[in-house]
Amino acid sequence: MFSFKVDNQIGFELLQQQHKEELFKLVDNNREHLRKWLLWVDKRKSAQDFEPIISIWINNYANNNGFDAGIRYNGKLVGMIGLHYIDWKNKATSIGYFLSEEAQGNGIITKSVSSLVNYLFRELDLNRIEIQVAVNNLKSITIPRRLGFVQEGIKRDGQWLYDHYEDLITFSLLKNDWEKSEWINLK
Template sequence: MFIHKINDDLSLKLIELRDSERVFELTDKSRGHLREWLPWLDFTTKLEDTTEFIKGCLKGFAENKSLNSVILFKGEIVGVAGYNNVNWSNKTAYIGYWLGEGFQGNGIMTAVAKTLTDYAFDELGLNKVEIRAAVGNKKSRGIPERLNFVNEGCIRQAEWLYDHYVDHVVYGVLAEEWNEK
């Protein structure tokens, strides 16, 4: 089992099938909160949906295409974060994340995104990390902004969100910029 300790209260653990129940429970309890910005909530209605998601994560990890982890805060799974995709040709990782309702405001996701960025550059030897967020999702956008990612522009109608399109802001940071800090 892979665990990466961030601080005394916070760790990342490679997602496993045995996490299915807790991840589904957290998803289900946070459904209204998460649905505002995540397009997959209506397709995650039973435990088996989360189990299939985790199987896909494990397949992506085995194929060296992604790395998804659960976020442990004080020993409890509170969200999911990782590289939704790693483009080895261009040496770029794409970070995605979500946090259960009630766990925001503790600096969790900023610390997680910083750790994933460090890992991408220091351990994987990548050149760039990207985070994308809907224009109106101020909380999610605040994470790359706090970490001094560069706003690289807007992709219009980047994602269908149940009954409307949302534009995405693309944030990026290069290894040389990150290592200057």
């Protein structure tokens, strides 16, 4: 089973059907916080609603096309992190993440993305990692910026959110950027 250790407090665990209750509780307790930026939150009204999507996650992982993992902080499920796909031909991928409201402010996502990026470049030998963030999602924008991702451009009306579109910023990090950055010395 897939598991990944970021440090002594933070780890990733591939989410499977036995986690659906725990995942539902996390989302249900954080509905207002998460739905601001994640449209799928309203569709998940029970633990059973997670069954089809968990099957898709497992399939993607089995097909070497990314993963969807829970983030555990001192053992507690506090969020998720994953790769939306892996484009093996171009050695490229895209990272997504969320955290519970109360787990924010501890650097959990910054440390998780940093560690994951290191793994993707060194172990999977990928060349390009993307993070897409809505222009108004200021907390999330800080993460790629802090890690040295380069802002490439704005996908106009890139995300539909209930009653309006949000422009999306594409951030990217290339293997070459990463090797030159100071972050490499932290691992």
